Amino acid sequence: MAEEVTGEGTKFDLKPNDELRFEVETKQTVVMEMTHGKGEVFGAELAKNKKYKFNSGAKVAVYTWHGCQIKISFPNLVGTTEVAYISKETPMLMYLNTHAALEQMRLKADEENMRGPRAIIVGPTDVGKSTLCRILCNYAARLGRAPIFADIDVGQGQTDIPGTIGALSVERPSDVEEDYSQLSPLSFHFGHKTPQTNTALYELLIQRLAEVINMRSEKSKRTNVSGVIINTCGWIRGAGYELIKNTAGAFEVDLVMVIDQERLFNELKRDLPHFVHVVLLPKSGGVVERSQSSRGEARDAKIREYFYGIDNSLYPHNFEVKFTDVKIFKIGAPVLPESCLPLGMKAEDNKTKQVPVMPSMSLLHHVFSVSAANSPEDNVVETNVLGYVVITAIDMEKQCFTVLAPSPRPLPKNILLMMDLQFMDIK
Ligand SMILES: Nc1ncnc2c1ncn2[C@@H]1O[C@H](COP(=O)(O)OP(=O)(O)O)[C@@H](O)[C@H]1O
Ligand SMILES: [Mg+2]
Structure with missing residues (x-):
């Protein structure tokens, strides 16, 4: 049930497995504080009584395994009210099970001195692929793992500015407010916002990225055992489908997670080698669809953030x-x-x-x-x-x-x- 939030703030009591969701409108800011219990934002734990600030465009979900109380307020709200709501239906339990399966593979890899799991997340646009990557990386980091997060989405990537592909080592969970932007990634220049523009170059860079990741993994047992999580863009038809197969091959993935696309799931199960596990995962009802223009704005914001930082913290x-x-x-x-x-x-x-x-x-x-x-x-x-x-x-x-x-x-x-x-x- 959606609830209106006034400027001064509203408290929400979340029961176990509840998710509180809200979106920050243009020119608004949301301040959020957890006053009781335990909660997390996309796998990153909230500290009690800490005030987190989210800026316009942010889409946030607080999930709780045990229950918590969250206070949210809109300090510069004028006139109208904003809306936040608690949902009882989330795929978090399935995402946790996926994490548990990856962790089992890491334990085995650790024992046998082998390579840890490599997983690629695929599906159409706006199904929560990037979010799932973040959740899985954060859960792994919370256990002391240091997975490599490879982001080959040149349009809406999380590790660096658009037009690049790259990777970073997630040694600790992301900041609740800031994603991974404070870590310095390894990046390669692609130059365009979609892989369609030059698939030959795109595939060459993916090969190269995979090579560099292999070299890094060989140098550190912790990295090697922790494995790799790969985020992709939403191009899944025609040449996009061929790209997914080639990418899975280049990174020698053990696991493919398909979000919300049974047809793609079936195709990949049919076409990938039998030792690759292909799993189908539901999308969260909270994932927000973005328009073409909001994608452009997100790209612009990412470039601005590179130069000016969040809240103009850089000069x-x-x-x-x-x-x-x-x-x-x-x-x-x-x-x-x-x-x-x-x-x-x-x-x-x-x-x-x-x-x-x-x-x-x-x-x-x-x-x-x-x-x-x-x-x-x-x-x-x-x-x-x-x-x-x-x-x-x-x-x-x-x-x-x-x-x-x-x-x-x-x-x-x-x-x-x-x-x-x-x-x-x-x-
Ligand atoms: N459970 C959720 N509740 C609210 N917003 C969410 C939730 N999961 C994802 N989002 C938001 O939805 C948007 C799209 O999700 P994203 O993971 O970027 O999708 P994709 O990578 O598949 O395009 C993001 O802004 C993300 O923060
Ligand atoms: Mg994405």
């Missing part, structure tokens, strides 16, 4: 960079018919090629990855990135750019990779 820098100080590339040239290519070259090869980009006004507002590569002759495409800048002004006469960067000049390296994503730096 980015603006400085000039001479055209001659940087080498700019984009990855992927237009595909030519094979008859136009040198002998032996495949059309697909062009899609993973680095192409020089000349300074021009068309670079304005684009986001660029700063490659960790030292020279264009290195394998730039498969080298990780150090961070991102946005070109906020271009002076063709003076032959220089102004860039927005997270740290002061100079740039850490001089190879920039252009994204087709833009960011308007308006306060």
Whole structure:
């Protein structure tokens, strides 16, 4: 039952297995406090009597195994009231069972000195894939595990800004308010907000990410035993389906969790090798569907957060960079018919090629990855990135750019990779 919440606050008594859900509207802030009992937000435990703040766009669910009391208030609410509600129907018990199964595999891996479980979460958009990844990583971290969270969703990823794929080691549960944004991820430049734009590059980067994860796992027993949780985007038909199969293969997954799509579940059960367990999980009634425009806004917010932090807690820098100080590339040239290519070259090869980009006004507002590569002759495409800048002004006469960067000049390296994503730096 939905309940109206006034500015000063309303208390909610949650019984075991209840979930309190609310959404923070534009320009609103919610302050939440647990006054009794035990509760968690997507697997991260709440501290008693601590005030948590959520900003506009946040969609929050407090789940409790044992019961708790939650007070929520809208400090800057004017006029109308907001709505929060308690639901008694959640798939949390099934998610917990999934976690328990993963933990059994970790215990076995630990004993036998083997690799821990690798699980990929797939399904259509807006079914709670990212949320399930977060819950599973947090539950594992609460037991002292350090799973690798690999996020290959270039549109709505959680580990870094859009247009990238990457991974991070979850050594402790995420902050209740902040997701994983405070951890520094390993990231690769893709440059687009959907894998469709360049599937050849996407698959190459997935191979590379899997390779790096294997190397890291071999170096640490704790990481190796803890396993890998892989988040994907919602592209599940046609070439998207082929991608899911290839990704499962690249990461050598043991487990595929399909959320809310019986057809996809059946297809994967039929097509994946028999030693891969495929499970079907329900979606939570709390998952909120996002419109195309709110996806765009979320991408923008993620880029803003990279430079400005949450609640403007970071102070980015603006400085000039001479055209001659940087080498700019984009990855992927237009595909030519094979008859136009040198002998032996495949059309697909062009899609993973680095192409020089000349300074021009068309670079304005684009986001660029700063490659960790030292020279264009290195394998730039498969080298990780150090961070991102946005070109906020271009002076063709003076032959220089102004860039927005997270740290002061100079740039850490001089190879920039252009994204087709833009960011308007308006306060
Ligand atoms: N149980 C829940 N109650 C309320 N909101 C939820 C719940 N689970 C997920 N959400 C929210 O729904 C949105 C979509 O979920 P997400 O995990 O991002 O879906 P997907 O990754 O499948 O697109 C997110 O903003 C998330 O915070
Ligand atoms: Mg997602």
